[in-house]
Amino acid sequence: MNKPLSDKSWQYRQLNAVTPGLDALSDALIELVDAGEPIVAGTADLQYSNGLAKFHALHPDRFVQFGISEQNMVSAAAGMAAVGMKPYVATFASFLALLCCEQIRMDVAYSKLPVRLIGHHAGISLGFYGTSHHATEDLAIMRSIANLTVIAPADGNQLKEVIKAANDYPHPIYIRIQRGRDPEVYAERQPFTIGKAISHYSGTDLTIIATGSTVHPALEATRALRAAGASVGFLDMATVKPIDRDAILEAAGHSPRILTVEEHNVLGGLGGAVAEVLASEGLPVKLTRHGIYDEYSLIAPPTHLYAHYELDAKGIEARATRLLEGRG
């Protein structure tokens, strides 16, 4: 049995602090277990980082600590799903999507097993932990794996709804989340439909499309641009795959410019997915993909990085303004 945590420890504070974003994963899974679902949650030595410590405390018989063995965790989750459980396994997005890519492809996706892969601290949200802990490739990698659905919720409330919507979803899902500190975009219990973009505004000058962590700042930027008189639309493309073609085509139908915003390499992620739709339809739309421009991030606290890479509200507004003014 583990000794109890010191009340001065970081882990203790993580476990006992009220952080709705961090609690969301555990809360959603606890609700499903309480409803009698064969849920099992696992992590690779990161239960305080992803908040699963709360789930662990309440349902120790449904929690699996895998230790620092991520590949074993993914393959074992597939084994659990193969005999009727609904496994959720969580670790840093960098390790899940890159280190375990082959296990995800073979054991989870190819085998069509309903495993939920939670890649947390995605993008550059681990700031000064550096490149090993950043994941700016995960959307591109996961999106290219057949049978795998890819969803990036914007906040804790949306994550809870994604988990609810996913409960009886027959396919495996990669769920990309952040640090659990995302400002709230959505109120509680707003139903989520996998594969449907959420339209916040419609615009005739520009449509901004964002996913996951960039939804909140991009939405703020949209509001600022609209307040300044521009007709700017906004789509939350929480489901990156299968992407909502209709929503993209509709936006392209009334706005001549589209700006995708993601905390990810501009190659292969949300921007790539939107580009594929627009190109295949031959639409004359100016698409600008904003994100990390095929480079490794500098080291800094996350908020400093977001400012540096124009991924905060101000930066996105500036990027959109240049686009609207024909300056790139």
Next chain:
Amino acid sequence: MTQPGRIETTGGRNSLRPSDEEIAFLKDRAKFCRLETIRLIEIAKVGHYTSVFSAAELFSALYYDAMDLKRGEPKWEDRDRFMMGKGHAAVGLFPILADLDFIERDVLDGYTRLGNPLGDHPDMTKVPGIDFSSGSIGHALSAGCGMALAGRMLGKEFYTYVMIGDGELQEGQVWEAALFGAHNGLATLIGIIDRNGYQLDGSVDDIIGVEPIVEKWQAFGWETHVVDGHDVAAVATLFRTLKADRARTRPVMIVAETVKGKGVSYMETEPGWHLGYLDPSDAARAIAEIEAMEI
């Protein structure tokens, strides 16, 4: 000799050592597995004969004796599960699945042809009776750990058998699973190492040595057993003994001493047969040797 159609549910025998009649039947099914492998690879024109031949008695003892299975019911919830890291030996398993009415027998005739579900590696989404897909060396023991743990969580009593190769022990993930299985006391997990000593590029000892295998698994906290993998009576007895031990609190690793290519003299003695193709005259010779083999 017992006919294949007679077995309804295998496993759970009263006597730990199979009867002479049962042993003769298991030998016959191992022979059937080898002969069918030659027939199927003739369709594909290339395949892993020798990887099947080292495991034929293991397959026979598992599918016709050790495992709880129901003929024609590959999705039976409480069945014992089997998977293999050495997925390239699936060509020897498919005929057994057909023999147990898990797949139609004529599906075998289209082995590896366009649209047929049977390829070099087993696919659980396409082939009833395949409990887990494989092909990427090193994943299976982890998946087996997951199955055994989930079985315990769900209150099921099925056993999970995972066959891995000795070359497969070079994969790091195997050792992650070794730690995990022991840590969680997965007593219904039974691993089998088909220790035939060879991998694609040569002998395991020459490529990257994995010895001492038994001591490694013991050090990792597994119950270990060493058995002559071609002595089908010994193998079946061991499986029965393991199932009878309800007090066990650890996973088991069986090291099955085998011969790569067992049953075909030139495959047993000449390296270079990990992947191969027998032209018709060589195939006839191989079939004659297998027909005549007495293990």
